[in-house]
Amino acid sequence: MLDGLETAPLFAGIALAVLVGWGAFRLFLTSYRYLRASPLQRSRMRHAWSVSLRWRRLAPNLGLARIDENSKGKTGIDGKTVKPTVVVPKMIVHPEPWGLRAVVKTIPKVGIEEFEKAAGWLADAWQCESVEVKRIKAGQIEVRGLVGDPLAEHHPYAWPDGKTWALPIGRNPWGREIIIPLRELSGIKIAGMPGFGKTMLELAWFAALSPRPEVQFAVFDGKTSDPRYGDWGEVAQRAMFIVGDNPEAAHQRLVELVRLIKDRPAALVAERGTHKFWKLGPTVENPLVIVVMDECHNYIDAGGLRGKDKELIEANQRLMRTISKEGRGLGVLPIVATQKQTSDAIPTGVRDNLEVGVCFATFTLDGAEAALGSGIRKDEPNQPTEFVDKASAVGLCVVTGVPGLGGRYSRIRVGDVNEDQVVQLARGSAHLCRYVIPAPAPIVRDVSASSTE
Incomplete structure (x- = not known):
């Protein structure tokens, strides 16, 4: 029987093969969708990829990232201070006929208010006419970038x-x-x-x-x-x-x-x-x-x-x-x-x-x-x-x-x-056409007090 030391490389190899296969499948699927898309759809897809790739560099410059307080003051093995960790909200960008739609998972101190304040800067950075922000549910917001003027x-x-x-x-x-x-x-x-x-x-x-x-x-x-x-x-x-x-x-x-x-x-x-x-x-x-x-x-x-x-x-x-x-x-x-x-x-x-x-x-x-x-x-x-x-x-x-x-x-x-x-x-x-308004009620006179003579 194989002991633990001998099976570890085997499992690592299987895991790596699965990851490579999944990545290849995703690349094939994306390429297939891109080739089947119309010129406008391809333009929107390229735009979404560009926004997604530049997000981690853009977010800190717009105040949409935070330094992990727990990472401050940490030192490495060599005794030198380690650079604090910058936490950036996770974002998934989807191409849309009117522009792009980004689903963002908020982090502490970076929520819907911060994104609303930065909407103008996001529009410029993403080359959009305007950007609108709304809450989807607790901890998740949607950012819509409008390209052109529909x-x-x-x-x-x-x-x-x-x-x-x-x-x-x-x-x-x-x-x-x-x-x-x-x-x-x-x-x-x-x-x-x-x-x-x-x-x-x-x-x-x-x-x-x-x-x-x-x-x-x-x-x-x-x-x-x-x-x-x-x-x-x-x-x-x-x-x-x-x-x-x-x-x-x-x-x-x-x-x-x-x-x-x-x-x-x-x-x-x-x-x-x-x-x-x-x-x-x-x-x-x-x-x-x-x-x-x-x-x-x-x-x-x-x-x-x-x-x-x-x-x-x-x-x-x-x-x-x-x-x-x-x-x-x-x-x-x-x-x-x-x-x-x-x-x-x-x-x-x-x-x-x-x-x-x-x-x-x-x-x-x-x-x-x-x-x-x-x-x-x-x-x-x-x-x-x-x-x-x-x-x-x-x-x-x-x-x-x-x-x-x-x-x-x-x-x-x-x-x-x-x-x-x-x-x-x-x-x-x-x-x-029909006239459906009822006729006025007849006027009824009170004759109870009148003379019977």
Whole structure:
């Protein structure tokens, strides 16, 4: 039998052969993938390899490495002080169509905050347009390097499949399609300067839901006095009603929508045995009612008004608050758009109750904050004040409140909407339009105290 001294070289040889075989297999697999890849994929692979090879030298220069305290003051056999050990976070770099994605295992004193502070330097070192950092789980973060500007690339609007209750917006910088789930949604607020895409996105949503008989529309077009000649005139046949910029006419329709909300619980119980709209979802009998208010400030801005005019606007504000607060669970969804979502244009009781925020180009952070929340001030890469160049920024927006974003902000390139297709979808489904608002209850007089003579 072989003793331990004789078997040791044998096991060492086997281990070495296994390591060499594994390395050869990895090299073959990588070479095969590289040869089969497209020119763009090969470029991304070479970029990822370069970043990975230079990481151990780069990390200490950016403050993303630490000296092992336990190695300080150590001496070698010769009595000389040994150089302290530098600990570098382990990083695995993956090529992506939009750039590269690095998964990093954090070390003590080098975590997500340190990587966020060094994001600008990482972008320069990695030759990326920008770098974004997010936590995957405890002890692990993801660093994404964006090469070029994918948001500058136009693409067709992604029409929904007609099976899920969701509204597409567009693509984020990483090529992911962002959608807004409608289930239990309280509402959507849209802000931004004129001419950058607010109304076109609303029209795309209108057309996307038009072929569904379980959806009805109420439209308030605050851009024009006669809605027949405005942006919404060509799709008017699919809406229960369309109102121009007259606050008094809008008031009458808002009263009807509030009456629908108040009467709907009884209608739901009669149809399905429960007042919870989203338990079974929209039906033809009790459809999802989309309330579109384009340039809503014309109906609810009381600035400079007095007397009866002010009373009318304040009444509209109260009705809008009811719709935004009570519509969610009863299938009435407001989509409210105005150029600047500040409190002088839209009451905070309405604005702050609409959970999804969409903001196109705006000149001031105050305007962005009104639509997206105070957190946008700290998120410089996603501030919509960067989108003011009309030559390139039409169709660019920032969104928040969408499930899957983790409460963060995301830049979006809205897909290019074919206006002829919008009109075709709306007019082709005009026969599905139904007026679902119940008639007002009859006035009942109390005659118990009247004379019987």
